[in-house]
Each structure stands twice: as structure tokens, then as C-alpha cells.
Amino acid sequence: MPVEMITGSQAAATAVQRAGVDLVVAYPITPQTAIVETLAEYWARGELGGEYVNAESEYASLAYCSGAASAGARTFTATSSHGLAYMHEMIHWCAGARHPIVLANVNRAMGAPWCLEPDQIDSLSQRDTGWIQLYCANAQEVFDTILQAFALAESVLLPCMVVFDGFYVSHTYEAVDIPPRDTVARFLGPSCFAAQVDPGRPANLHGLIGAEAQSRLVLSRHRAMERVWETLREINDRFAALFGRSYPAVEGVACEGAKTLLVTAGSCAETIKSVLPALDGTGLLRLKAVRPFPARELRTRVEASGAETVIVVDRNCSPGLGGILAQEVKAALYGAAAAPPVQNLILAGGVDLTPWMLKRILDGSLFTGGGGPDREVWGVDLA
Amino acid sequence: MNLRETDSGAEILYSGHSACPGCGAALAVRYFSRALGPDIVMVITACCWSIIAGGPPLTTLKCPILHCPFPSAASVGSGVKRGLEQKGNRDTTVVVLAGDGGTFDIGLQALSGAAQRNEDFIFVCYDNEAYMNTGMQTSSATPYGCHTNTLPLPRTKERQKKEIMRIMAAHGIPYAATATVAFPDDLAQKFVKARGIKGFRFFHLLIPCPPGWGAESDETIRLSRLAVESCLFPLYEIRDGITVELTYRPPQKAPLEEYLALQRRFSGLERWQVEALQHSVDRDWERLLQQGEGAAPF
Numbered sequence: 128m129p130v131e132m133i134t135g136s137q138a139a140a141t142a143v144q145r146a147g148v149d150l151v152v153a154y155p156i157t158p159q160t161a162i163v164e165t166l167a168e169y170w171a172r173g174e175l176g177g178e179y180v181n182a183e184s185e186y187a188s189l190a191y192c193s194g195a196a197s198a199g200a201r202t203f204t205a206t207s208s209h210g211l212a213y214m215h216e217m218i219h220w221c222a223g224a225r226h227p228i229v230l231a232n233v234n235r236a237m238g239a240p241w242c243l244e245p246d247q248i249d250s251l252s253q254r255d256t257g258w259i260q261l262y263c264a265n266a267q268e269v270f271d272t273i274l275q276a277f278a279l280a281e282s283v284l285l286p287c288m289v290v291f292d293g294f295y296v297s298h299t300y301e302a303v304d305i306p307p308r309d310t311v312a313r314f315l316g317p318s319c320f321a322a323q324v325d326p327g328r329p330a331n332l333h334g335l336i337g338a339e340a341q342s343r344l345v346l347s348r349h350r351a352m353e354r355v356w357e358t359l360r361e362i363n364d365r366f367a368a369l370f371g372r373s374y375p376a377v378e379g380v381a382c383e384g385a386k387t388l389l390v391t392a393g394s395c396a397e398t399i400k401s402v403l404p405a406l407d408g409t410g411l412l413r414l415k416a417v418r419p420f421p422a423r424e425l426r427t428r429v430e431a432s433g434a435e436t437v438i439v440v441d442r443n444c445s446p447g448l449g450g451i452l453a454q455e456v457k458a459a460l461y462g463a464a465a466a467p468p469v470q471n472l473i474l475a476g477g478v479d480l481t482p483w484m485l486k487r488i489l490d491g492s493l494f495t496g497g498g499g500p501d502r503e504v505w506g507v508d509l510a
Numbered sequence: 511m512n513l514r515e516t517d518s519g520a521e522i523l524y525s526g527h528s529a530c531p532g533c534g535a536a537l538a539v540r541y542f543s544r545a546l547g548p549d550i551v552m553v554i555t556a557c558c559w560s561i562i563a564g565g566p567p568l569t570t571l572k573c574p575i576l577h578c579p580f581p582s583a584a585s586v587g588s589g590v591k592r593g594l595e596q597k598g599n600r601d602t603t604v605v606v607l608a609g610d611g612g613t614f615d616i617g618l619q620a621l622s623g624a625a626q627r628n629e630d631f632i633f634v635c636y637d638n639e640a641y642m643n644t645g646m647q648t649s650s651a652t653p654y655g656c657h658t659n660t661l662p663l664p665r666t667k668e669r670q671k672k673e674i675m676r677i678m679a680a681h682g683i684p685y686a687a688t689a690t691v692a693f694p695d696d697l698a699q700k701f702v703k704a705r706g707i708k709g710f711r712f713f714h715l716l717i718p719c720p721p722g723w724g725a726e727s728d729e730t731i732r733l734s735r736l737a738v739e740s741c742l743f744p745l746y747e748i749r750d751g752i753t754v755e756l757t758y759r760p761p762q763k764a765p766l767e768e769y770l771a772l773q774r775r776f777s778g779l780e781r782w783q784v785e786a787l788q789h790s791v792d793r794d795w796e797r798l799l800q801q802g803e804g805a806a807p808f
Contacts, residue, residue, distance in 0.1 A: 149593070150592055150596060180627070182585065182623060183620070183623030184620075187585040187620050187623055190620065191585045191586070191589040192589060193578070193582070194578070194585065194586035194588060194589020194590040194591075194592070195589035196589075197586075197589070197590055197593065198590055198599075199593065200592070200593035200596045216581075220582075322593075322597065323574075323576070324551050324590055324594070326549055327548070327549070328574060329572050329575075330566075330569065331563055331565075331567065331571075331575045331577075332575060332576045332577060333566075333576065333577040333578075334569075334575065334577050336565060337565075
């Protein structure tokens with residue numbers, strides 16, 4: 128299969144093209160812009176397959192996708208930071224309407240002030256909306272996850288956000304294995320989910336209902352989220368058979384017998400993996416899925432490892448509470464037998480995780496292990 | 511042409527809908543849907559029609575209804591049309607239904623974007639001149655001299671109503687027209703014409719709202735007629751943002767007082783304010799009359 132040196136953004140766009148999308152709706156924002164520019168090039172050359180529309184805002188982009196998905200079209204849009212925040216109403220709406228839209232979000236901090244760095248607060252702020260959220264650590268994973276996201280979203284009828292860090296993933300050139308379109312078509316055929324808008328068939332779609340009906344619909348979305356685990360496993364099996372790669376909801380590296388487990392999502396995991404061989408007694412659990420949250424699997428993995436300390440690396444912060452992933456991990460470990468303390472390294476603002484920083488954290492001077500109190504440390508204080 | 515000629519024979523509006531007595535918005539949808547025929551999809555943003563459409567699984571219209579968030583109407587409408595086309599359906603007419611809030615205010619950005627791209631659907635603004643579904647709050651379509659629940663007496667609206675038709679004409683869209691329920695032939699004829707045009711089509715419908723306007727529920731048609739006869743709401747159409755054509759010319763311009771006196775929302779008007787309003791109506795009417803074939807509008 129052809130391997131190309133491309134960025135994470137180009138990988139995302141190429142995957143969308145390979146997926147045989149019906150409609151791409153575009154609006155630029157740094158650091159996402161290269162995705163919609165690359166898709167525009169495909170479209171201009173007549174190689175996109177579907178339509179390409181320049182919208183007047185991110186809100187309009189997602190609303191446009193929502194309308195087209197209502198008619199059964201496979202749709203894609205991409206954004207970042209303020210763009211995602213501006214979409215917020217439509218983000219909720221698309222989940223409620225059960226539109227299997229795929230959206231790529233390139234992580235970027237939220238203003239004020241302006242900051243382009245890869246803080247994950249933008250996507251994590253949307254975690255309660257009912258979208259599947261899959262976080263990627265490198266360009267190959269971006270390519271593969273976009274293909275998987277269409278299959279997953281259209282299977283469980285939930286929208287799916289494919290998330291990756293700005294610059295570290297979006298702008299870094301990496302070798303990416305890009306299967307040709309006909310091979311991809313063996314994994315992902317044309318969209319065949321049922322259209323909601325069916326001319327000639329009267330229906331009152333998404334009109335006003337009461338609390339009990341709404342409660343039942345929220346429950347049905349919650350149940351659909353639970354179906355993600357099995358569906359994702361099946362998708363990974365099919366994907367691995369064709370392409371030799373798979374992405375479990377939780378990726379574990381060197382966890383067995385580790386005294387300390389690092390937990391994170393996104394490209395921080397790549398840095399951690401690169402230094403793990405030099406770090407005795409340390410393992411990594413990378414959260415691929417953040418919604419649905421793999422609480423059961425995380426807990427099982429932590430329990431099985433016998434780790435004395437869990438350190439969650441959060442490139443985000445919920446002021447007044449702390450790192451968001453740390454809170455989710457603590458909730459997942461609540462009630463576990465001999466649950467280790469959960470320490471939190473906070474890299475809010477998109478601060479880079481360096482091998483040197485990791486070494487300082489793990490030499491024991493910053494976090495106490497073995498039943499000590501939970502602590503949080505800010506990466507910027509470690510310089 | 512009359513209603514019999516423009517009528518598709520298809521009754522799209524079921525009886526038993528939940529509009530208020532005398533609702534002009536229910537009448538307007540009945541007239542234009544009969545004109546367009548059954549192969550339509552109705553995209554409805556937050557407005558009175560969110561309620562008139564009924565609670566699912568019940569429905570008021572014999573066509574697919576897709577509800578959408580307040581600011582999103584024109585974007586969702588664009589997407590529905592594009593999605594249908596991608597799935598091989600090029601015939602169904604997509605109609606977006608929005609009130610004045612969803613058009614003049616919160617929906618304006620999406621409306622402008624879709625119009626500029628010349629998206630292929632019909633956008634219908636039924637303008638009852640305030641946020642009526644939430645109970646009569648001021649919008650940018652609320653006229654001068656009017657009081658509302660967010661602009662209560664002794665205050666009245668000091669600014670004029672936003673001129674939405676001039677905004678839409680400035681986009682150079684293939685078709686834009688005004689219409690109102692007292693002139694159903696004119697309304698239906700314009701929708702039949704719009705159905706045959708490809709690209710973005712815009713309707714500005716003046717819709718009397720008896721409870722909001724403080725009028726009797728049997729005055730809807732009279733108010734609608736007086737708005738036209740007084741030249742407050744002229745009936746015309748604009749092709750390609752350039753060619754303006756009056757579709758009805760009042761034989762004699764009716765004074766504004768009768769129209770205003772029927773509505774409690776204008777009860778705070780002083781004499782000089784009525785004169786100011788009359789002056790602006792006269793000015794706008796003269797300006798419209800000056801538009802000949804091929805002239806730039808306004």
C-alpha cells in the first residue's frame with residue numbers, strides 16, 4: 128500500500144475523500160484550515176465524489192450537514208476551538224436528531240485571550256452533547272479513525288467527533304499508509320442509513336414533545352452509546368483484517384506489573400510511548416474513546432495492573448475542579464478494590480509534554496505514591 | 511389567474527391545527543402549500559409554526575416537516591435540498607418557514623449565506639412583526655410606534671422596521687416577492703411562479719396576528735387588506751435583484767389611521783408619530799413607484 132509523508136490534516140481530508148462522502152461543508156479556522164483546503168483541492172479536481180460547500184460560519188456548516196443527513200447523505204465538516212463552541216447548539220441538535228455526521232475537531236485553546244495552542248478544552252467542553260468522541264495520537268490514526276467513524280456513526284446512528292491535537296498532529300508530517308479508494312470501499316460502502324426526510328411520507332420530525340418522551344429519547348441515545356463498544360470491536364476486527372491496524376477504546380502499553388500508570392488522550396501518548404522503555408515500572412493507558420467513556424475497561428485494567436499510582440495527563444482544565452480526564456478517571460475508579468490515588472498533571476493552554484517533564488514527574492518527588500493524597504501539578508511550574 | 515388556476519388540488523394543511531383563532535400564518539401556509547402541491551418538504555425553525563405543526567407523532571401538514579434550531583433555518587434548508595439531490599431526488603421543493611425573528615434577527619446570517627450561494631429552495635418569512643410564539647416581544651421587524659412586552663408603554667419603538675426586501679434584493683437572488691393573506695390569488699400565483707424558478711427564492715409575507723397585534727380575531731383579512739391598500743405593505747416582486755414589478759396597485763391610497771386604530775399595539779402613538787409613519791409610508795411608496803423595468807430596486 129502507498130505510504131505518503133503527509134500531515135494529520137491531510138490525512139483527515141484524504142480519509143474523507145476515500146470514504147466516498149456525499150457532502151463536505153467548510154469554514155476555515157486555524158489550525159483546522161488545511162483539512163478543508165485539501166478537500167477543496169480534491170473537489171476542484173473532480174476527485175471528491177460528493178459536493179463541497181463553503182458556508183458562512185461553523186454554525187451554518189453543521190446545520191447544513193444536519194439538513195443533508197436528514198435526507199440520508201454522508202456528511203463531513205471540520206473545525207476547532209471557537210468554531211466548535213459556535214456550533215454548540217447544533218452539536219446538541221445533531222445528536223438528538225441522531226444524524227451520523229462525522230466532524231473532525233483539531234484541538235485548540237479557547238479565548239480570551241487568543242491562543243492557538245492545542246488545549247483539549249474545546250472538544251471536552253462538548254462531552255455531554257451525545258456525540259461519540261474518538262481521540263487520535265498521530266496522522267495514521269487520524270486517517271484510520273475517520274474511516275471507522277463513518278462506519279460507527281452510521282451503525283449506531285450517533286454523530287462522531289474525531290479529535291486530534293493542533294500542530295502536534297495537524298501540522299506534523301508523518302508517514303501514513305493510504306489505501307486506495309476501492310480497498311477502502313471494501314471496508315466502507317456508500318451510505319445506506321435511513322433518510323428521515325422522505326418526500327411523500329408525512330412526518331413531524333423533531334417537533335415539540337413532553338418531558339417523558341424526551342426522557343425516553345435521551346435514554347435511547349444513552350443505550351446507543353453503550354452499543355458503541357461492541358460495534359467498535361467489530362469495526363476494528365474488519366479494519367484489522369483489511370489494513371492490519373486496530374484501535375481499541377483503551378490502549379494499554381507496559382501496564383502489567385507497572386507501579387505507575389500514566390493515563391491520557393491524544394498526542395501526549397506518543398511522547399509517553401517514546402520514553403516508556405527508559406522508565407522502569409511505568410505503563411500507559413491511552414483513552415481512545417472519551418465518549419462513550421470506557422469506565423469499565425479502565426477500571427479493569429488499573430485493577431489488573433496492581434499499580435500504586437495513576438497519573439492523568441490532562442491538556443485541559445475545568446477551573447474549580449481540575450483536569451477533566453482526571454475527574455472522569457476518578458469516577459471510573461470509585462469503589463474499586465485498592466483504588467490507587469489519582470494524580471493530575473495539568474498542561475492547560477496546550478503546554479507540551481516533554482520527556483524531561485515526564486522524568487521529573489516520575490522520579491517520585493512530585494507525586495507521592497501508595498495511598499498518598501491526590502495532587503495536581505501544573506506543567507508550567509516544572510520548567 | 512385566480513385560485514382555481516393556481517390550485518394544485520392538494521390540501522396539505524390538515525384541519526384541527528393548533529393556531530390561534532384568526533391566525534394569518536395558518537392561512538398563508540394553507541394557500542401557498544396548495545399552490546406548490548404535495549411534493550414539498552417543510553423546514554420549520556422556531557416560530558409559531560413550531561406549535562401549529564403539532565406534537566409528534568401527530569402532524570398538521572401532509573408533507574415531511576423538519577424542525578430546526580432558531581438561527582439555522584436557511585442552512586438546514588440548504589442541506590436538505592443538497593442531501594435530496596445527492597440521493598437522486600431533484601424534484602422535491604424544499605420550503606423553509608420562518609417568522610420575522612428567524613428571518614430579520616437570529617436567522618439573518620444563515621439567510622444571507624444561503625441567498626448569496628443561491629441555494630435552491632424557497633425561504634418564506636411570515637412576518638407578524640414581533641416574537642409572537644413567546645408572546646409579543648420586540649424584533650427588528652416590529653414597526654415604528656409599536657409597543658410590545660419588551661418595549662412596554664409609555665415607551666414605543668423609536669426605530670423603523672428593517673427593510674428585509676432591500677437586503678434580499680441586494681443579494682441578487684432570482685426571485686423575491688411580498689404577499690399577504692387578503693390577496694390569496696396574488697400569493698398563490700407568486701408561489702407557482704417561484705416553484706418554476708431554480709435557485710434562491712424569498713417571500714416576505716405580512717401576517718396579521720390578532721392576539722399579538724391587539725385586534726379582533728375576525729379582523730385578520732381586513733388588516734392584511736388595509737396594509738396593502740394604505741401602501742404600508744405593497745405587493746410586488748423582484749427578479750434577479752434588479753427588476754421590480756408591482757403586482758397590485760391600490761386604486762386609491764387608504765389613510766393609515768384606519769389600519770392603526772384597529773390594533774392596540776399602536777395605542778401609544780401620538781398624533782405626530784402617526785404623521786411620521788404616514789410620511790415614511792409615502793416616501794417608500796414613491797420610491798417603489800420609481801422602479802421601472804430593469805431599474806435597480808429602491
